[in-house]
Amino acid sequence: MSHLHRHTNTDGTDRGHDSATLMRRVTLACLPGLLAQSWFFGLGVVTNVITAAACCLLIEAMMLAARRRPVSPTIADGSALLTGVLLGAALPAGTSLWLILIGSLAAVAVAKHLYGGLGQNLFNPAMVGYALLLVSFPTQMSLWPAPSGLFGPDAVEPSTWLARWLGQHPPAALDALSGATPLDAFRHRNADADAALLLAPGAMEAWQSVALAWLGGGLYLLHRRLIDWRLPLSMLVSMALLAWLFELLSASGGVGFHLLGGAAIFGAFFIVTDPVSAASGRRARLVYGAGIGALTMIIRAYGGYPDAVAFAVLLMNLAAPLLDQLVPDRPRRQPAAMVSSDDD
Known part of the structure; x- marks a missing residue:
């Protein structure tokens, strides 16, 4: 157990490497997404x-x-x-x-x-x-x-x-x-037309393939415990719930459309997980990621920019220090053998 504590952060990420190694591995994880983008675009x-x-x-x-x-x-x-x-x-x-x-x-x-x-x-x-x-x-x-x-x-x-x-x-x-991106089409849709119908043939499939390539790189980061799973999971779950709700209200878009039709996967695994600008506490990170997902969907649906991941991230960057104070982690209970006793 002592070896595990020495090489694992409280959020589950591995800290047995220096900053340069971390940056190199994250850059390496970008390759599948970049190759897919280059192949299609x-x-x-x-x-x-x-x-x-x-x-x-x-x-x-x-x-x-x-x-x-x-x-x-x-x-x-x-x-x-x-x-x-x-x-x-x-x-x-x-x-x-x-x-x-x-x-x-x-x-x-x-x-x-x-x-x-x-x-x-x-x-x-x-x-x-x-x-x-x-x-x-x-x-x-x-x-x-x-x-x-x-x-x-x-x-x-x-x-x-x-x-x-x-x-x-x-x-x-x-x-x-x-050409129109899926989120451009979603922004300019009307009540009688689904956003996907406004795209050129094969465009949605290209964007979905790119998103899945970024997901592959993100899963590598999770496997190597270089990022905290709470951040991408909370963002994507929040987006999925709101996408489902908006689909019920407007009959357009959908969960798969919003998760795979823009920068959601890229942002969830490679932007939101920035250890410096994100919230630091385990519980605060769940709120932080969920806030980014909710803001992304709200701006997409009612704002002036098709893909709102960047603005959602920057707004929650500003709130991260406050979240660490408002949503503190519960202290972890120490094993009985590690708790000192006054009894002789």
Whole structure:
């Protein structure tokens, strides 16, 4: 039992590894989702991730140098790389370089270093960068390409991706490449049409496949006890309950549609589980995850943004310290052999 206590956190996650190992394993767990996104949405996913990772690493080095902190050890911990990977995965495939640079500045320079660096940030850095871009550049952030594939006759030419990455693609051409996401269709549905009917053939299947790929990476994290199961479970259960209720009220969407048609799985396993910005207590984490799921569904149904995971996460980041105070964990009962006695 003493060996178990020495290597396991009170939330069930394994702490027998350093920060760099944790970041590397989480980055590795992103590969199934990234490969699936690239397969369905093309080379723009690859340019997103490589560009965002490079920008985040560069900005991290510049901020460390400006703060007169050692650069190499902090870069080697992998936190800036992971932030770039998550930001790149969240952006529409083929996002322009200048947009990625702005998002990376917000994520690393503002959300991370202005709060004191790794371990001090109140908000999830990747979601700060994504939310800033979504609010500031809604047109560009709505241009998700249609799932035309990585190869084949319908795949987008590499030269087209390059022009889009450089910001030299005409707006009309961008509109021609883009297609409605499932959550865009849900937002623009009417009372007589189900959201899935507004999508191009094969679009829903592509998004579902990507979500299942992210789920595979999330299950790896759970298996290695790198994340606390309470966070993704409470978020997804909360979303499922509200999706079921909204389906009864509006006859549109549904549980599977909302869990697999957007960023719910990606957010539940790779964003909500951020150990720094999430609530820290076991019971508080259940409330924290459930709050993110509820806010996501409420904003999707009644707000102005199709996929609300980023805004829900940032709002609950703000509430996390209060939740740790309002929902404290019950003290664990010690084994009888470990309880001291006054009797001789």
